[in-house]
Amino acid sequence: MKLEVLCLGAMLCLTSGCAYFRSHGRGAAETDSNVLTGGPVTGILIKDLPAPVRQVLKEKSPTAEVADISTRTRDGRFIYRIVFSEPAQNPPLYIAEDGTLLENLYD
Numbered sequence: 001m002k003l004e005v006l007c008l009g010a011m012l013c014l015t016s017g018c019a020y021f022r023s024h025g026r027g028a029a030e031t032d033s034n035v036l037t038g039g040p041v042t043g044i045l046i047k048d049l050p051a052p053v054r055q056v057l058k059e060k061s062p063t064a065e066v067a068d069i070s071t072r073t074r075d076g077r078f079i080y081r082i083v084f085s086e087p088a089q090n091p092p093l094y095i096a097e098d099g100t101l102l103e104n105l106y107d
Contacts, residue, residue, distance in 0.1 A: 044069040044080070052099025053080050060101070064090040 046054060046066065057066075065085040072079050078097040084090035094102040 044071065049080060050097050050099075053095045053097060056095050056099050056101055057082060057093065060093060061090050 068083040082093045
């Protein structure tokens with residue numbers, strides 16, 4: 001009897017802990033204002049990007065984790081450089097504020 005009560009108590013603790021983690025754990029990309037798929041970001045936030053830049057980013061790298069977003073002006077154009085957590089799989093993107101995808105302008 002004591003063993004059954006103890007096992008039931010342990011199960012309740014485990015399931016309530018799992019429910020807590022599920023509701024307070026890492027959020028989905030849709031609710032994270034900083035990145036597409038979670039993870040750290042320095043610099044500019046995705047929510048602060050112009051809509052055309054966000055659209056190109058989502059089209060070109062929908063599952064990539066953004067590590068950094070920075071800007072530069074080139075020939076009078078404002079350019080966003082987006083670096084990903086896994087640069088071997090997802091090389092940096094260079095996107096003008098109007099959504100034009102550009103070649104590597106930073107190196």
